[in-house]
């Protein structure tokens with residue numbers, strides 16, 4: 001038996017009026033993998049996620065989620081999805097616990113089942129001591145954790161996370177990564193959008209970089225780094241406005257100029273740094289490091305990730 | 308009315324037959340806001356006391372349905388029942404729903420689950436009806452006990468007033484989906500108040516000149532008042548079928564428009 005992809009998009013398009021937010025993308029997400037979307041603000045990540053979540057009809061192209069067409073079988077698909085939207089939409093008229101229980105009821109789960117499930121998820125989100133509090137006064141990070149817990153109430157096969165860790169403190173982020181990793185081990189498929197490099201590298205088996213509604217690159221984090229960047233990067237920091245790439249331009253395969261630094265892409269960063277010094281280049285500070293997804297991103301979109 | 312048939316002709320994916328979960332949510336929320344629920348309960352009694360008992364002293368007996376003589380309180384009580392059903396249903400389905408739609412984003416959350424826009428519409432309208440049924444039962448019991456009704460047909464006023472509430476809630480919700488800001492709600496007031504005052508609520512249709520009578524007949528509240536007054540007085544007429552049909556049409560059109568518009572707004 002061949003394993004059908006959980007999500008299959010061909011020429012998937014989303015238009016708002018004349019504006020094309022998603023301009024014909026092809027993606028294939030396989031069962032059990034963690035798939036990532038990277039891209040600058042407005043790239044079309046959330047628009048894509050909403051189409052996959054069957055809450056936004058596509059304007060063109062083909063889309064299959066769990067083997068079904070969202071236009072026809074939206075409710076059936078949604079029954080098996082977990083969704084963490086970019087913007088929390090918790091129910092402020094209900095308590096923390098009720099948010100989980102009532103949400104479970106929307107999925108048609110029995111009262112007893114949602115009672116037990118809510119207790120389990122409150123532990124998961126570390127909100128057990130706030131269980132009977134209002135949602136409104138929770139901190140931003142707590143709300144985020146509750147939204148994530150809520151998305152698990154129906155034991156989804158496919159979990160869609162739109163910037164799941166935005167607003168979480170480092171500890172909570174690591175905890176969530178750990179939880180997501182465990183879900184993945186249990187066979188849950190994950191689709192994640194993020195602005196954080198480390199998150200993408202940690203979580204994603206495969207990712208696409210989106211820009212202006214199109215896919216700019218696709219592959220595993222290490223493949224992308226191999227393909228679009230060099231092994232090492234030399235960072236030369238200058239006071240803003242004083243960075244001049246000309247003296248170092250030939251020291252690497254490629255040079256990027258950022259507001260406060262010049263990046264030299266090269267196989268040997270130390271050698272490039274020594275060469276820069278002999279040419280009389282005097283940066284405020286310098287750093288040699290390995291290439292990351294950030295560099296791939298910069299190369300492909302001309303922008304840094306968090307802007 | 309074959310409700311089942313109406314839902315079967317809906318496009319797939321918009322209705323998951325799980326409106327009950329939406330009602331459950333409303334129940335949980337309102338359990339905590341019981342003061343609001345209780346104040347709504349007393350509203351119709353305040354009106355009855357002011358209009359019915361107060362004016363009764365001045366006015367004495369009047370000629371009611373079928374030419375029978377009745378106290379002014381008995382004349383006006385069923386009309387107040389109709390008006391309070393209208394008010395309750397419209398407030399529930401406009402202010403309340405607008406807030407959840409635009410600010411609280413409650414429905415966005417719901418639609419990420421198997422629920423569809425019609426589950427939301429039906430669930431919310433049903434809650435308005437459940438509340439309306441509680442109020443109406445209380446009101447009908449009290450006016451029967453104090454002798455303001457004169458017929459066992461009064462019992463039918465309950466299901467009929469629920470149909471009236473359903474119709475107003477459905478149309479109210481449909482209108483809400485077109486509203487863009489709170490300013491638009493002045494229009495709701497502008498529609499409700501004259502309807503309340505001029506729909507033959509406090510005096511018979513015959514006081515109006517012929518031309519105006521036809522305008523009053525357009526008012527849905529007029530048809531509700533006629534139904535309530537006829538039933539509590541025990542005067543049943545064929546015209547009542549016409550009044551009922553008016554509300555059936557309102558309810559069906561309102562719900563269809565509300566569900567579709569909700570889908571358009573939320574599933575964008």
Ligand SMILES: Nc1ncnc2c1ncn2[C@@H]1O[C@H](COP(=O)(O)OP(=O)(O)OP(=O)(O)O)[C@@H](O)[C@H]1O
Nearest residue numbers: 016021039040041042043044045046047048086575
């Ligand atoms: N409902 C809408 N109506 C009109 N335009 C929209 C709508 N939703 C999104 N857009 C536009 O589509 C484009 C892509 O938006 P989208 O939210 O998908 O970006 P994103 O990649 O998620 O960005 P971010 O990283 O900021 O979340 C943006 O230009 C946005 O203004």
Ligand SMILES: [Mg+2]
Nearest residue numbers: 045046047086
């Ligand atoms: Mg987004």
